[in-house]
Amino acid sequence: MRKFIINILWVAQSFLLGQSVLLDDLVELSPPSSMVKDIFKGTRIINLQSVELPNPGVFQFIIAHRFGAVNQGLYTLFGLDEAEIRFDFQYGQNEKIAYGFGRNSYEKTYEIFTKVRLRHQKMGKQRFPVSVVYYTSVFIDTEETGPTMENYFQNRLSYVHQFIVGKKISKYFSFEVAPTFLHRNFVNQSTDFNDTYAIGLGGRLKINNWVTFNGEYCLRVGDFSKDFNNSLSIGFDLETGGHVFQFHVTNSQGMFERAYISETRGEWKTGVLYFGFNLSRSFQLKISN
Numbered sequence: 001m002r003k004f005i006i007n008i009l010w011v012a013q014s015f016l017l018g019q020s021v022l023l024d025d026l027v028e029l030s031p032p033s034s035m036v037k038d039i040f041k042g043t044r045i046i047n048l049q050s051v052e053l054p055n056p057g058v059f060q061f062i063i064a065h066r067f068g069a070v071n072q073g074l075y076t077l078f079g080l081d082e083a084e085i086r087f088d089f090q091y092g093q094n095e096k097i098a099y100g101f102g103r104n105s106y107e108k109t110y111e112i113f114t115k116v117r118l119r120h121q122k123m124g125k126q127r128f129p130v131s132v133v134y135y136t137s138v139f140i141d142t143e144e145t146g147p148t149m150e151n152y153f154q155n156r157l158s159y160v161h162q163f164i165v166g167k168k169i170s171k172y173f174s175f176e177v178a179p180t181f182l183h184r185n186f187v188n189q190s191t192d193f194n195d196t197y198a199i200g201l202g203g204r205l206k207i208n209n210w211v212t213f214n215g216e217y218c219l220r221v222g223d224f225s226k227d228f229n230n231s232l233s234i235g236f237d238l239e240t241g242g243h244v245f246q247f248h249v250t251n252s253q254g255m256f257e258r259a260y261i262s263e264t265r266g267e268w269k270t271g272v273l274y275f276g277f278n279l280s281r282s283f284q285l286k287i288s289n
Contacts, residue, residue: 036121039131039168040176041212042280043090043098043115045202046233046248047260048216051131051166051176053115054092057286060100062088064255066276069266079274086255090115091285106254113137121167135162139258155186160257162200174204180218182261192225196262204237212237214248218261229267231260246278 040050043060054060068082076082090100095117102111119132141156159182166176178200187194202216218231235248251266252259253274266272 034123036123036131036168039121039166039174040204041237041239042244042246042278044246044278045176045204045214045216046235046246046250047231047252047255048176048178048200048202048218049115049133049135049162049164050202051117051133051164053095053098053117053133054090054282056092056094057284058092059283059285060088060090060092060280061283062086062090062278062280064088064276064278066250066253066255066274068253068274069272070275071271071273084253084255095120102256104254104256104259106256106259107141107143109256109258110140110142111137111256130165130167133164133166135164136160137257139256152186158182158184158258160261162257164200172206176200176202178202180257180261182257184258184262187225191227192262193223196220196224197222198261210239214246218264220261224262228262229264231264232268244278244280246280248276248278249273250276 040052043050043052043054064086066084068076068079070078072079084104084106086102086104088100088102090098092098097117098115100113102113104111114136116134117131118134119128119130121131122128137160139158145151160180162178162180164176164178166174168174180198180200182196182198184194198218198220200216200218203214205213207213213236215234220230229251231250231252233248233250233252235246238245238247251268251273252264253266254260254263266274
């Protein structure tokens with residue numbers, strides 16, 4: 001019996017040592033952690049912010065056009081006579097922080113925004129399943145008001161806070177969810193609400209190395225004005241060198257959060273839709289370490 005127990009202990013010890021060596025070998029063979037790149041092609045899907053930031057030291061310039069409703073026919077050349085324009089300037093401070101400035105012809109609105117990467121989707125030993133980004137912006141409406149409206153500066157301000165959770169599910173498909181809080185200091189209290197809660201949903205389907213199909217939907221939840229609609233957009237991205245061209249159709253004419261979340265007037269079922277395109281150009285200003 002004593003020899004039997006000694007033999008069992010010897011076998012168990014040999015087995016455990018073998019497992020330890022095998023585990024060490026597996027750890028050594030495990031690939032190092034690597035961040036998942038190119039979850040989306042641009043910093044926006046269409047209207048909705050994506051989990052992407054400009055690379056460190058990169059200045060990005062976006063010029064966006066959104067035409068009038070296509071159902072107006074030849075009189076406005078299917079909306080081409082009524083274009084809204086947006087300029088967007090943003091800079092990647094490092095891997096985690098970007099900030100920028102924008103100007104919209106829609107109600108002559110200026111904005112200042114910041115984007116912070118909280119977590120990055122990773123593969124390997126330190127695997128993390130999703131990317132998480134926080135986005136916030138302040139909007140200032142500078143359009144002239146009528147003589148009957150009190151022209152207080154604080155009435156012109158609105159704010160948005162957004163957490164964006166995105167995942168590259170495969171090399172062909174990426175998806176994100178963006179819980180959003182929007183506050184407008186001044187609204188028509190009889191028909192609208194100062195606070196709007198929404199959930200943004202966006203996806204990208206890779207067709208080849210240069211072209212992707214994109215779609216997004218912004219679902220308002222809780223109390224919101226029935227005079228406006230939820231934003232729904234589809235389009236394509238085309239990447240050519242340092243440029244990204246985005247072509248899309250949407251029921252939102254405004255191209256910033258206050259406009260497309262809480263002030264979308266277009267409607268897919270009645271054909272009140274807007275064609276638009278964005279052009280993005282990146283410039284390397286600083287070589288990252």
